[in-house]
Amino acid sequence: MFKISLPDGSVREVPRGSSPADVAAAIGPGLAKAALAARVDGELRDLGRPFEGDAALELVTARDEADALELARHDFAHVLAEAVQALFPGTQITFGPSTDDGFYYDFAPRDRPFTDEDLPAIEAEMRRIIAADKPLTREIWSRADLIARWLEQGESFKAEWAGELPEGEELTVYRSGSDWLDMCRGPHLASTGKLDPAAFKLTRVSGAYWRGDQANAMLSRVYGTGWLNKKQLDAHLLRLEEAAKRDHRKLGAEMDLFHLQAEAHGSVFWHPKGYKVWRELEAYMRRAIDAAGYREVKTPQIMDARQWEQSGHWGKYRENMFVIPDEVPSVEDEGALVSGKGDWMALKPMNCPAHVLIFRQGIKSYRDLPLRLYENGCCHRNEPHGALHGLMRVRQFTQDDAHIFCREDQIVAEVQDFCALADRIYKDFGFTYAIKLALRPEQRFGSDTDWDKAENELRDAVVRAGLATPEYGWEELPGEGAFYAPKLEWHLTDAIGRTWQVGTIQSDRVLPERLDAHYIGEDGEKHRPVMLHRAIFGSYERFIGILIEHYAGKLPLWLAPVQAVVATIVSDADGYASEVEANLRLAGIRVESDLRNEKINYKVREHSLQKVPHLLVVGKREAEERTVAIRILGEERQRFMPMDEAVAWLKGEALAPDLRA
RNA sequence: GCCGCUUUAGCUCAGUCGGUAGAGCACAUCAUUCGUAAUGAUGGGGUCACAGGUUCGAAUCCUGUAAGCGGCACCA
Numbered sequence: 016m017f018k019i020s021l022p023d024g025s026v027r028e029v030p031r032g033s034s035p036a037d038v039a040a041a042i043g044p045g046l047a048k049a050a051l052a053a054r055v056d057g058e059l060r061d062l063g064r065p066f067e068g069d070a071a072l073e074l075v076t077a078r079d080e081a082d083a084l085e086l087a088r089h090d091f092a093h094v095l096a097e098a099v100q101a102l103f104p105g106t107q108i109t110f111g112p113s114t115d116d117g118f119y120y121d122f123a124p125r126d127r128p129f130t131d132e133d134l135p136a137i138e139a140e141m142r143r144i145i146a147a148d149k150p151l152t153r154e155i156w157s158r159a160d161l162i163a164r165w166l167e168q169g170e171s172f173k174a175e176w177a178g179e180l181p182e183g184e185e186l187t188v189y190r191s192g193s194d195w196l197d198m199c200r201g202p203h204l205a206s207t208g209k210l211d212p213a214a215f216k217l218t219r220v221s222g223a224y225w226r227g228d229q230a231n232a233m234l235s236r237v238y239g240t241g242w243l244n245k246k247q248l249d250a251h252l253l254r255l256e257e258a259a260k261r262d263h264r265k266l267g268a269e270m271d272l273f274h275l276q277a278e279a280h281g282s283v284f285w286h287p288k289g290y291k292v293w294r295e296l297e298a299y300m301r302r303a304i305d306a307a308g309y310r311e312v313k314t315p316q317i318m319d320a321r322q323w324e325q326s327g328h329w330g331k332y333r334e335n336m337f338v339i340p341d342e343v344p345s346v347e348d349e350g351a352l353v354s355g356k357g358d359w360m361a362l363k364p365m366n367c368p369a370h371v372l373i374f375r376q377g378i379k380s381y382r383d384l385p386l387r388l389y390e391n392g393c394c395h396r397n398e399p400h401g402a403l404h405g406l407m408r409v410r411q412f413t414q415d416d417a418h419i420f421c422r423e424d425q426i427v428a429e430v431q432d433f434c435a436l437a438d439r440i441y442k443d444f445g446f447t448y449a450i451k452l453a454l455r456p457e458q459r460f461g462s463d464t465d466w467d468k469a470e471n472e473l474r475d476a477v478v479r480a481g482l483a484t485p486e487y488g489w490e491e492l493p494g495e496g497a498f499y500a501p502k503l504e505w506h507l508t509d510a511i512g513r514t515w516q517v518g519t520i521q522s523d524r525v526l527p528e529r530l531d532a533h534y535i536g537e538d539g540e541k542h543r544p545v546m547l548h549r550a551i552f553g554s555y556e557r558f559i560g561i562l563i564e565h566y567a568g569k570l571p572l573w574l575a576p577v578q579a580v581v582a583t584i585v586s587d588a589d590g591y592a593s594e595v596e597a598n599l600r601l602a603g604i605r606v607e608s609d610l611r612n613e614k615i616n617y618k619v620r621e622h623s624l625q626k627v628p629h630l631l632v633v634g635k636r637e638a639e640e641r642t643v644a645i646r647i648l649g650e651e652r653q654r655f656m657p658m659d660e661a662v663a664w665l666k667g668e669a670l671a672p673d674l675r676a
Numbered sequence: 677g678c679c680g681c682u683u684u685a686g687c688u689c690a691g692u693c694g695g696u697a698g699a700g701c702a703c704a705u706c707a708u709u710c711g712u713a714a715u716g717a718u719g720g721g722g723u724c725a726c727a728g729g730u731u732c733g734a735a736u737c738c739u740g741u742a743a744g745c746g747g748c749a750c751c752a
Contacts, residue, residue, distance in 0.1 A: 622713095
């Protein structure tokens with residue numbers, strides 16, 4: 016007999032061979048039905064898997080939502096694989112995990128990749144499998160038997176996978192009914208019928224590389240979203256619709272902020288309104304860096320290729336660089352445009368080398384350090400075309416880039432200061448964030464000793480700033496650093512919970528070495544400065560994209576391209592409206608007037624859709640009383656106040672957060 | 677770059693079997709002067725992404741190219 020202790024403190028004795036399912040049944044039929052899986056000594060297991068000794072047992076039901084969702088999604092993935100093999104014989108199965116909102120499965124199709132049009136049939140087949148309530152049973156196979164079985168079935172991917180698991184290890188296999196099996200660590204629900212057939216939806220298909228490696232075969236991935244019940248699924252689908260409404264590409268067009276077109280694909284055409292937002296951010300950032308002891312510079316857009324060779328970019332980064340011949344193009348109709356004999360130049364993909372060149376001008380003393388050089392640096396990177404995405408991933412972008420040249424003993428303090436600066440700035444925009452440390456990648460410059468030092472300094476600074484806690488999402492990411500330095504990364508969380516990497520600080524000993532930057536120390540000798548690369552917005556383009564989505568287009572007053580519209584009800588108020596407009600403009604408010612011969616309903620609707628924060632309505636009454644009726648975007652009630660008071664109030668409201676008292 | 681899908685008026689989208697292009701919104705003109713999310717009428721607007729091919733005839737079928745979208749890989 017085994018002693019099984021339950022969460023309420025009671026202990027039950029069960030015979031050998033019993034499983035959590037037996038315990039559930041003994042407690043009551045309700046629980047037996049509700050139980051989905053078991054936690055045995057803390058480990059999530061199948062309900063039907065026998066105990067191996069005395070154990071602490073917790074039964075998992077739909078109330079344990081995280082566990083239940085994970086189980087259901089994993090099962091949906093298996094059912095998906097079984098359905099696809101039933102409908103498309105010859106399709107190989109590979110791998111299919113759960114995701115944040117559902118599941119996917121990667122297949123190697125026999126003759127063609129799957130398309131969206133295949134999804135309804137696959138969904139229907141999945142529902143048949145769920146309705147058949149096939150038991151899912153766990154079996155233990157030897158590695159050799161399993162590989163033999165996969166090869167016999169023509170499952171070469173599965174065989175490859177199994178072949179790489181440790182020799183002699185027993186592998187778990189789950190059988191669905193009597194005929195279909197997949198290699199899997201489990202656990203699973205007791206049977207397919209535990210899934211709610213109305214709680215999933217196949218969402219899309221895509222390509223994906225086998226084992227995530229570009230060098231491998233392209234598989235065909237089917238994505239689904241999966242939940243415990245239809246209500247959850249519907250809520251999720253609604254969330255997706257809401258997210259689509261705040262897509263910055265859609266809002267950017269609707270609000271006339273910017274556009275993209277094929278002739279300059281990957282580069283942004285900023286319209287007047289979008290550029291207002293940009294300029295407001297630029298002004299904000301300049302105030303921040305001026306106060307933090309940075310000095311702004313501007314450096315060349317194009318430099319000789321030899322400079323990029325020396326910095327190391329030519330070797331490690333060339334595939335992302337735009338290269339330009341230093342040659343006048345031929346004006347002949349026949350023949351090549353350029354001879355290719357001229358020198359090569361390149362558009363800068365980064366600002367760092369140019370900042371080192373500024374540092375190198377003149378002799379620097381240890382007294383000059385730290386030297387913080389800031390640039391709104393316009394960079395060009397020839398990104399893989401499939402990577403481009405609205406404002407988030409572009410080929411021309413402007414970084415809020417700075418390089419801090421400092422002594423070894425100043426690094427930690429500088430990084431700490433940066434953490435504080437980033438914290439204040441992100442909070443001004445209403446973001447919460449997570450900090451991550453990206454460690455050395457496989458392809459890198461510099462000695463392991465330097466990498467040890469650099470990684471430790473960044474870690475130390477975050478620890479000292481008290482930010483290396485779960486609350487700040489602290490996490491270390493092996494292999495994710497840049498080729499010249501480890502990175503601290505700031506990942507913002509927006510209003511609907513998505514995360515975006517924007518800020519970074521990297522401590523670099525490689526570039527100062529390669530470009531021979533030095534300062535004279537107290538001892539009169541030459542020393543190598545350390546260079547901290549850092550950004551807070553990341554790029555203006557991406558940051559604006561994130562802001563649009565975060566605020567769903569309703570930018571805070573200080574950032575709104577048009578802060579107020581004065582709208583008339585009758586043309587008799589035109590003169591007064593123009594007066595109100597002039598006064599607001601004089602107070603520095605970005606204001607427009609709408610004197611069109613349209614109904615006030617029409618004007619309210621139009622400016623609301625344009626996300627104008629304040630609509631000042633003036634009719635006959637306001638003109639006579641010299642007041643305005645202010646309608647704030649998203650509010651039902653309006654405020655009435657004298658014009659002068661309204662101007663003063665708006666002026667105060669429109670202040671940037673760093674300028675408020 | 678890789679896989680799949682898409683590309684028709686400024687925007688959102690119809691367009692059947694291959695037979696000479698359609699709506700709503702927007703825009704222009706006219707009327708309307710109205711109190712908080714669409715006033716009405718009239719009108720103009722298209723090399724059906726681009727280049728080839730099949731056909732008596734192509735928005736429609738085929739091939740290629742480009743861009744967009746969803747992923748993968750890569751990344752601020």
